[in-house]
Amino acid sequence: xxxxxxxTILYVKDVVKTIKFYENAFGFEKKFITPExxxxxxxxxxxxxxxxxxxxxxxxxxxxxTESTLNKKxxxxxxxxxxxxxxxxxxxxxxxxxxxxxKVVTKPWGQQVGYVRDINGFIIEICTPISPK
Numbered sequence: 001x002x003x004x005x006x007x008t009i010l011y012v013k014d015v016v017k018t019i020k021f022y023e024n025a026f027g028f029e030k031k032f033i034t035p036e037x038x039x040x041x042x043x044x045x046x047x048x049x050x051x052x053x054x055x056x057x058x059x060x061x062x063x064x065x066t067e068s069t070l071n072k073k074x075x076x077x078x079x080x081x082x083x084x085x086x087x088x089x090x091x092x093x094x095x096x097x098x099x100x101x102x103k104v105v106t107k108p109w110g111q112q113v114g115y116v117r118d119i120n121g122f123i124i125e126i127c128t129p130i131s132p133k
Contacts, residue, residue: 005047006047006048007041007047007048007049007050008047008048008049008050008079009050009051009052010049010050010051010052010068010120010122011051011052011053011054011056011057011065011067011068012051012052012053012054012068012120013053013054013120014053015033015037015038015039015040015051015052015053016033016037016040017119018040018051018118018119018120019033019040019042019051021096021097021098021118021119022042022049022118023042024092024096025092025093025095025096025097025098025118026081026089026092026093028042028043028044028049029042029043030042030043031043031048037053038052038053038055038056039051039052039053039056049079054067068120068121068122069120069121070099070117070119070120070121071121072121074101074117074121074122074123075122075123077122077123078115078122078123078124078125079122079123079124079125080124080125080126080127081124081125081126081127082127082128082129083126083127083128084128084129086104086112086113086114086126086127086128087104087112087114089126090104090114090116090126093116093124093126094116097118097119098116098117098118098119098124099116099117100115100116101115101116101117101123102114102115104126109130110131111127111128111129111130112127112128113125113126113127113128114126114127
């Protein structure tokens, strides 16, 4: 049996608003939103990023879960997006509602890396691709 990583689901207060943020801030395209607006996906390459409402999450998990918020420290997990235009993408994300977490730096191996938090408080890494050596 073959297994494949299919998608990541982030639980958010407003699925439609979140998808609009990812479209405007990063240029992703909406793939799908349920008629109830409680689940949606964006086209992000071979692995999909999905968003589900907090209410749907509460229905899925009988013990509940910790909600992401900009008012608390972020979770120890991030979504990483690669681009050759890191600075421009960081500026556009912030212009569209992201919060700066860490300014762009160049790592010792030459990769440019910066961090923002999306409108729900999730960490987004924006970086140049790592070249194989």
